[in-house]
Amino acid sequence: MLLKNITAICIFSIAAINMACAQTIQTIDSNTLQRMQWFKDARLGIFIHWGIYAVDGVSESWSFYNGYLSHDDYMKQCKGFTANKYNPTQWADLIKQSGARYAVLTAKHHDGVALWDTKQQGLSVVKNTPAKRDLIGPYIDALRNLNIKTGLYYSLIDWSHPDYDIFTRTQKRYTNDSLRWKKFTGFYQAQLQELSTKYNPDLYWFDGDWEHTAAEWQADKVRKMLMYYNKNVIINSRLTNHGDYATPEQGVPIQIPKDYYWELCYTMNDSWGYQPNDTHYKSCNQILNVLVDCIYKGGNLLLDIGPKADGTIDEKQKQLLVDVGRWTKKHEAAVFGTLPGINTEYCMYPTALSADSNMLYVFVSGKPASVYIKGLNNKVHRAYVLGQGTMLSYDIFGKAYWNKKPGMLSINLPQQLCDNEITVIAILLDGPVSLYND
Ligand code: GLC
Numbered sequence: 001m002l003l004k005n006i007t008a009i010c011i012f013s014i015a016a017i018n019m020a021c022a023q024t025i026q027t028i029d030s031n032t033l034q035r036m037q038w039f040k041d042a043r044l045g046i047f048i049h050w051g052i053y054a055v056d057g058v059s060e061s062w063s064f065y066n067g068y069l070s071h072d073d074y075m076k077q078c079k080g081f082t083a084n085k086y087n088p089t090q091w092a093d094l095i096k097q098s099g100a101r102y103a104v105l106t107a108k109h110h111d112g113v114a115l116w117d118t119k120q121q122g123l124s125v126v127k128n129t130p131a132k133r134d135l136i137g138p139y140i141d142a143l144r145n146l147n148i149k150t151g152l153y154y155s156l157i158d159w160s161h162p163d164y165d166i167f168t169r170t171q172k173r174y175t176n177d178s179l180r181w182k183k184f185t186g187f188y189q190a191q192l193q194e195l196s197t198k199y200n201p202d203l204y205w206f207d208g209d210w211e212h213t214a215a216e217w218q219a220d221k222v223r224k225m226l227m228y229y230n231k232n233v234i235i236n237s238r239l240t241n242h243g244d245y246a247t248p249e250q251g252v253p254i255q256i257p258k259d260y261y262w263e264l265c266y267t268m269n270d271s272w273g274y275q276p277n278d279t280h281y282k283s284c285n286q287i288l289n290v291l292v293d294c295i296y297k298g299g300n301l302l303l304d305i306g307p308k309a310d311g312t313i314d315e316k317q318k319q320l321l322v323d324v325g326r327w328t329k330k331h332e333a334a335v336f337g338t339l340p341g342i343n344t345e346y347c348m349y350p351t352a353l354s355a356d357s358n359m360l361y362v363f364v365s366g367k368p369a370s371v372y373i374k375g376l377n378n379k380v381h382r383a384y385v386l387g388q389g390t391m392l393s394y395d396i397f398g399k400a401y402w403n404k405k406p407g408m409l410s411i412n413l414p415q416q417l418c419d420n421e422i423t424v425i426a427i428l429l430d431g432p433v434s435l436y437n438d
Pocket of ligand 1: 049060062207208249265272
């Protein structure tokens with residue numbers, strides 16, 4: 001990752017010393033800051049794993065790679081991939097409703113089946129499935145109509161391509177054949193060129209870099225090419241560390257990540273693609289807790305859905321997006337464009353700060369009678385329930401007159417004001433947050 005190459009000279013201000021973020025923006029150049037701003041503010045994105053694997057509900061690409069079924073049988077799913085109820089406007093409406101500011105669609109997974117009409121030698125839904133048409137263009141248009149940033153997932157690995165060296169976990173097509181490898185890199189880079197010129201996405205989400213080195217993928221050249229087509233494009237780290245942001249997968253980082261830009265990709269059940277047999281769904285509350293954890297630590301959540309082969313979205317997945325959306329809409333000010341909060345040594349709940357740091361948002365789970373914050377030097381102007389409006393009474397206790405240590409702020413939270421999922425208390429301070437640190 002490029003950011004890792006920047007020596008992190010962390011210039012902390014006294015006030016910021018206990019904020020929940022590791023790398024500070026002082027280490028990042030102004031072009032990058034500008035280019036990355038929408039991403040930094042977005043907080044929630046929707047990942048869409050859509051491909052032929054939805055037909056039989058098997059794991060995307062991995063099912064044949066791992067030998068759960070043969071490649072031939074896996075590819076038979078092509079016949080059932082109709083996309084005949086695909087309605088990208090409905091997708092975009094739902095994404096909008098969830099509160100997400102961007103989406104990332106699998107243009108091509110490790111199985112090599114492109115969702116667009118690729119002119120390169122290789123599989124596509126246009127050539128090989130009854131869908132018979134480009135599925136990416138309409139998605140891009142529908143998102144752009146609603147002002148949602150557009151992302152495309154692209155797997156560097158292509159286990160189906162005759163010139164790709166690896167076929168399955170146990171079978172290789174070749175070793176050390178530089179001519180064939182050259183053909184493959186030419187092929188995949190031409191596909192990327194198609195994506196850039198046809199759709200000009202705001203973001204590329206690479207995957208599968210682990211099978212080759214940066215030099216073998218020609219990662220540097222690829223990054224330059226994508227930026228040539230769109231100087232503002234954002235690239236994830238899975239281009240053998242030639243990207244802009246880190247991509248932890250499935251688990252919220254325990255420690256505050258040292259990368260300033262990061263995004264957690266996360267499934268609603270245990271599968272990326274549509275697997276109706278997988279009913280192990282997280283609850284809305286669990287998903288929101290993960291989102292809040294990301295916000296608190298300064299990252300984004302990329303929440304995954306897996307549409308069916310006909311293009312419709314499972315009711316359960318729809319409902320979760322709607323429920324998440326109810327909460328993000330109500331608490332918009334605490335979600336989008338916020339800064340990481342104060343450390344949990346000061347407040348046992350995750351927090352976030354407004355861009356000017358004058359407002360502290362506390363994400364309260366459950367229905368406690370009081371919420372406590374210690375070590376806050378600021379005066380509180382007011383405290384209220386975000387998205388609901390009621391002013392809350394508060395008190396300072398335990399302030400000793402003979403030292404400078406602030407007392408404990410105690411905010412009373414009547415039960416009936418609590419949100420059923422996570423209540424957000426907004427605390428307006430007399431200036432940028434300042435924490436006692438002794
Ligand atoms: C992993 C898997 C892949 C999935 C991706 C999403 O890298 O290879 O199946 O698409 O994670 O983050």
